[in-house]
Amino acid sequence: MKLATILLLLLLPVGEVFAQHQHGGVSTVPTSAKKPFLENAKGGKVEYHLYVNDTLANISGKRKVSALAMNGQIPAPTLNFTEGDTAVIHVHNLMRHETSIHWHGLLLPNKEDGVPYLTTAPVEPGGQYTFTFPLIQSGTFWYHSHTMLQEQSGLYGSIVIQPRKKSYEVDKEFVLLLSDWTDENPRRVLNALKRNDPASEWYSIKKGYAQSLDKLIQHKGLGNRLKNGWKRMPPMDLSDVYYAAFLANGKRKESIPDLKPGDKVRLRVINGSASTYFYLHGGAGKLELISSDGIDVKPIKIDRLLMGIAETYDFLLTVPKNKTMEFRATAQDVSGFASLYFGKGDTLSAAPIPRPNVWNMDEMMMSMAVNFPDRMNHSGMGEMDHSKMKMEP
Ligand SMILES: [Cu+2]
Incomplete structure (x- = not known):
């Protein structure tokens, strides 16, 4: 096959998914038939219902964009368990395109891992899959779609598994789920990164990290840039994407x-x-x-x-x-x-x-050293003179 044909075949399903994304989802489950989020938590069995659907959301405060939600929420609701419980999680796909949910960090039978085409079949449009697995660990975890770029559009939530015996007595527990949000279609972002097109430079400009000759001179980074250019290192940024x-x-x-x-x-x-x-x-x-x-x-x-x-x-x-x-x-x-x-x-x-000083890579890497004073003292690094350290980029 010609390269162009192969590329076209690769791109077709992507276009299909996002074309449907724009139209919004159809619910094959009547609203009245929806079960509550937490259906049952008796006898060590904790049963949740997650409804995945298209939506429009103004997350950045700048504009409404198409997004994906579970139970109408971004992030998805927190799933709470206790070590030793059996999790029963019904994932209802109300969209016109397939989805999947992966339980990040959980030790479970392979077929419940939720990675489509690898461990678990995708949840088909209008379909449903019930995940059942024992919880043999405790701690803070999360779950997210493992299909296309659905996670980036809002399909992620927290999981908390309480230990059988608490290691810390506290007055309150609180979950803080961090994320980044772009108002662009995530597929557009991925294309910009892959093709190294002007959009990815636009991301740097928006963040004030675009490199120009006068800025390089101003930040005393010209020599460093020439040295790294010789090694085919591109200008530095710490993150390639601009988030709203x-x-x-x-x-x-x-x-x-x-x-x-x-x-x-x-x-x-x-x-x-x-x-x-x-x-x-x-x-x-x-x-x-x-x-x-x-x-x-x-x-x-x-x-x-x-x-x-x-x-x-x-x-x-x-x-x-x-x-x-x-x-x-x-x-x-x-x-x-x-x-x-x-x-x-x-x-x-x-x-x-x-x-960070992105105009001088050596300086920037020095400034990024994360402070772990206790650890450094144990390893005898507390007395290290950083001014004498040499780093090869
Ligand atoms: Cu993950």
Whole structure:
């Protein structure tokens, strides 16, 4: 086959899916027949219903765009379980195109893993699939569509599995699901990245990271750029995509209700973004990290943490007296952030992360070193003189 024909065949199903996406979904299940989100939680069996559908949503606050939702929500509702439960999750596909749900980080029988054409058949348009699996672990996890670019359009939610025996007694638990949002069709974004077309440069311009000769000279980065150009390294950016908004539970600003000063909070943070690493940092002292990807860790106090895509981290927080504390997630390229506030009174804002010097790669990589003071002391790195460190890009 000619290359052009192969490309056309590859592109056809994509066009089909998104053409339908524009028209909105059809519900083959009458609304009256819909079961409640949580149908049953007796005898160790916890049964949920998820309804996947097309929608229009104004997430960025700038314009309404086509999006995908579960039970009418972006993000999808949180699924709560206890270790030892059996999860029974009915996924109802109300769209005209297929879907799938993958349970990220859960240990389960392969056929319930939800990766279409690999472990589980896709959920057909108008169809339904019931996932049944035992929960043999505890912690913070999440779920998302594993079909095309549906996750980027809104199909993601949190999973919390309580341990049989709690390792921390707290006054409140709170889930913070972080994400990034583009008002563009995600397929358009992917095309821009693949073809290296002007749109991807436009993303840099929008973020103020476009490289020009005068900026390179101004930031003393010309020599560095020439050196890296010689090695065929493209100009630096930390994230190739421009996002209209960074979100905490689907909003730019989130808050934890019903807290008293001195209350202990277990904050479960999930990075459900498409391509954003987040710095996590707070407005009052260090953050106490107690769990990572569903596994308890030896508690460690940190100033800030760089969180990768799909990771989860749990923190222990104390509500300050007569103050509001900000817990901030700043995109690694410092093009924006989402905030969580808790407590009452004057706000202890998180100190802004300085913008990286993308005009000088060596300098930028130095500034990105994440601060893990405890760990560094254990390894004897505390006394290291960074000015003498040499790094090859
Ligand atoms: Cu995943």
